[in-house]
Amino acid sequence: MVGSLVATAFWAMVPAYVPNNAAVLAGGGRPIDGGREWRGARLLGDGKTWRGTAVGTAVGVLVALGLNAVVDPASAAVGVDFPTFKLPAAVALAFGAMAGDIGASFLKRRSGRERGASFPGLDQLDFVVGALLAVFLVAPGWATAVFTLPVLAVVAVMTPVLHVVTNVAAYALGLKNEPW
Secondary structure (H helix, E strand, O other), X not given: OHHHHHHHHHHHHHHHHOHHHHHHHHOOOOEOOOOOEEOOEEOOOOOOEHHHHHHHHHHHHHHHHHHHHHHHHHHHHHOOOOOOOOHHHHXXXXXXXXXXXXXXXXXXXXXXXXXXXXXXXXXXXXXXXXXXXXXXXXXXXHHHHHOOHHHHHXXXXXXXXXXXXXXXXXXXXXXXXXXX
């Protein structure tokens, strides 16, 4: 039971887990805030770009479509009936993850934190909140069927652990300037 919940939660969230990493690799480009400030601080900062948002969203959608292509053999191999991603759900998960991270950058700037500064809790769950809000708004039937309360509970526990592990690994590999 727990294993199938973890597998389902991970599968359902992969299109939301991947976009921010893809955005970092795409990096650069014009900042979304265009350099504008509010109350003496940048709205978002140079780390949130149009290119990163577009690439991150596109990669998240492509990952969902790729998972759709292997859902039957993956389900058989693991013994779990994984969901397929309807296109609106895939777009909502990927773009919502990006939007959640952008919203977190706005909150970080308002709290006086610089780009890359740690904000425990927010750093680990911002993209999850954005992805889930978006998918429940855009594809409520799909989201309700996939993200049951037990699956949501696993996502809430699993995501911070995965976030810390992947960020420390990226830092160790020299892909990130800080381990958070």
